[in-house]
Amino acid sequence: MLPAVALAGLTVACGASGNGSGSGTASSSAAAAVPSPVKDDKLAALVPDAVKADGKIVVGQDQTYPPNEFVDNGTVTGFDVDLGNAIGEKLGVKMEYQNAAFSGILAGLGSGQYELAMSSFTINAERLQTVDMVSYYSAGTSLGVLKGNPDGITLDNLCGKNVAVQQGTVQVDDVTKRSDDCTKAGKPAINVQQFQAQTDVNLQLTTKRSQAMLADSPVVDYAVKQTGDAVEVVGQPYDTAPYGIALKKDQGSYSQAIQGAVQALIDDGTYGKILAKWGLSTSGAITKSEINPAS
Template sequence: MPVRSRSIPAVLGAAALAVIVAGCGAGGDGSGGGTSGGAAPSAPAPAVAKDDALAAMVPAPIASDGRLVFGTDASYPPNEFTDTDGTTIIGMDVDLGTAVAQKLGLTPEWQNSQFSGIIPGIEGSRYELGMSSFSITPERTQTVDMVSYLTAGTSLAVASGNPQGIAPDNLCGRAVGVQAGTVQVDDIAARSAACTAAAQPAIQVTELQQQTDVTLALTSNRIVAMLADSPVVAYAVTTTDGAVEAVGEPWDTAPYGIVLAKNQGQFAQAVRGAVQSLIDDGTYGRVLEKWNVSNGAVPASEVRS
């Protein structure tokens, strides 16, 4: 999951500000193999034509083999996850990244990785782009460039009907699940610290390696709530046969970014131009609608470095 740079709700207090350093995106168990999040929506990914001007901006070492190699952790539906065959990587990020590659005249190649290994893999030239729900943060842009393409926040999910009246500000003493390595780990830690500082019981945190396991823990009543990125919660609501609902509005909204190595000439601008072209021609909107994440749409893409 990506690290997020974001403000903390006032209820958490100033002490929480020092805690928010990890990130959302995908976790993984070290193998890079994600669990299936279900079948893809029936609508096919839109076909995209090459943009010769943008393709000409791609550095020769990247363009020479005709491939664009993406690193992703396919355990974070609906953004990136494996199809029901357990092998094919699908999701919103995959459809958008594939369209970016096509704009640049390249064939996408998606490689499943442990989340923590993607940025080092980009810095070490294993991957040419990283697309795995990475939030854009100052810490990340010190070492890599990022191209914005979506916004997302943290959402709270509970059992349908919310029989316990759970809300973000009354989690003290409750069993709450988060995925390891995500910004939600820091969020829940700060909330739990606020509980104990107010002489209330600490939050009973369940931290699991795969987001799909966190969702399963909620639907099987092993936890009473979960925190996850807003697209992930929205997807869980639509794919759990009515067992899950979201509570309130997302908070700490921040942009996602495509990750690429620094000092690559016009490559970052080529990727930004591809995303912007997809926004302008409607492909972007169709992909977001397909995966039910249209509320995270951005009007323009930017390079953050």
């Protein structure tokens, strides 16, 4: 787990640059808690030769988003990392995680810098125009505030408030629309504070420079735990949608290999054990992985 030392070290959204220290596989202690799947030769045969030629899949990831992906003592870990490693074992390849700014990962996938992107990407129509996506979890957006909600923040009174979000996330579109609605109603706009790293979003709230933050529901829940309840959630998650593993389009059976591996892990119970390890709500678990599900 992420050490609960400095609030600056907490993260709750998708997008941070790094020095590469997050590249690698999950720590041995983390890996020990997850069963090792057996390679599926039929699924492995679906991975294009160009992808598996070096025995690994290079994964683009923003490692500032616990519990999904983050760096602990110099090693990348989290739900997406454990699930990604399990997918790799099913396909007979290793997963190499490269840290990047969230907003640039899909562009890097398109340019060939990455062979897969797994970083809590919400599946939506806009993203499906440029990449294929394999569903693996379902999450909504949550509103986080300081303990006790001193400013009485709700989703209905954000006009004129300082709200922190991470660049490139669906929460940016959400809060921008809400701000437009404010001005159309003759109210002050929301002061939308965008940050490249979710760690900065969390810090912005805990140091009282923002009055609220919006991020994916599992990430806000984790921030509550890691801050010792200095942060609290207001209301229920909304706009629930599936997370997707992103792949460059027109790669033949590659997306089928990834989808088949996810489904196999769901069916054999490995998926459920990974969710339990990271304390993710069973309400976000899926029973069927799909390629490009309707958004």
